[in-house]
Amino acid sequence: MNHFSKVAKEWDTPQKIDRNRVIADAIRKELSASNFNLRNPELEIMDLGCGTGILSEFFAPYTKRLIGVDPTKEMIEVFNQKFQGKKHITSECKNLESESASENMRDLDFIMSAMAFHHMKGPMQVLSKLKNMLKSEGKIFVIDLDQEDGSFHPDPEAMGVYHNGFAKEELQSWANELKMGLKHKIIDTIEKNEKSYPLAMAVFHLESVN
Numbered sequence: 001m002n003h004f005s006k007v008a009k010e011w012d013t014p015q016k017i018d019r020n021r022v023i024a025d026a027i028r029k030e031l032s033a034s035n036f037n038l039r040n041p042e043l044e045i046m047d048l049g050c051g052t053g054i055l056s057e058f059f060a061p062y063t064k065r066l067i068g069v070d071p072t073k074e075m076i077e078v079f080n081q082k083f084q085g086k087k088h089i090t091s092e093c094k095n096l097e098s099e100s101a102s103e104n105m106r107d108l109d110f111i112m113s114a115m116a117f118h119h120m121k122g123p124m125q126v127l128s129k130l131k132n133m134l135k136s137e138g139k140i141f142v143i144d145l146d147q148e149d150g151s152f153h154p155d156p157e158a159m160g161v162y163h164n165g166f167a168k169e170e171l172q173s174w175a176n177e178l179k180m181g182l183k184h185k186i187i188d189t190i191e192k193n194e195k196s197y198p199l200a201m202a203v204f205h206l207e208s209v210n
């Protein structure tokens with residue numbers, strides 16, 4: 001049983017909901033600046049490492065198709081309960097590091113992933129798979145810790161942590177390799193252990209890098 005299997009039922013806390021609200025606002029701001037229409041429920045999107053669906057919930061009203069994907073069965077069970085009866089919202093218990101994408105993981109307007117990339121052994125390989133799931137104007141929002149000193153997680157090994165956040169330079173090197181554009185900004189700060197950990201949003205887009 002992994003760490004997230006044990007904590008799934010108690011995952012949703014006011015603190016996590018507030019953090020995801022900040023993330024959702026930052027994504028919405030970016031989408032509005034790129035002329036995405038957030039008024040009509042037209043968007044087709046995926047939430048990778050969706051957990052219990054806290055971030056998905058903020059986008060549910062704008063979507064005609066939302067897929068939540070997470071390898072932890074117990075997290076997906078809570079997600080499914082939360083969105084019961086909403087036919088446009090589906091989930092898949094899947095690890096894209098080791099499993100292939102499903103048929104419906106294509107023609108997406110955007111993919112968002114909050115605090116999940118540091119749990120991947122090979123995040124760049126996953127990003128490469130995600131790139132193939134996008135529509136031509138599509139974007140991938142990776143929200144994760146900026147590079148930190150390894151003190152954020154109390155027990156990184158038990159919690160399945162493979163990266164101490166990501167430096168902007170590392171994210172840029174992925175974008176270069178995948179021939180994608182990158183926008184990077186710090187959107188929040190998480191206070192913990194009497195320290196401040198910056199939270200970054202990396203927006204990967206399909207336009208080629210100059």
Ligand SMILES: C[S@@+](CC[C@H](N)C(=O)[O-])C[C@H]1O[C@@H](n2cnc3c(N)ncnc32)[C@H](O)[C@@H]1O
Binds near residue numbers: 020050053054
């Ligand atoms: C810190 S939680 C974040 C959950 C949710 N995005 C949120 O912000 O509430 C990390 C999530 O990543 C998932 N995860 C672990 N390994 C993963 C992988 N290789 N690919 C995608 N998600 C993964 C875990 O199951 C867990 O639900």
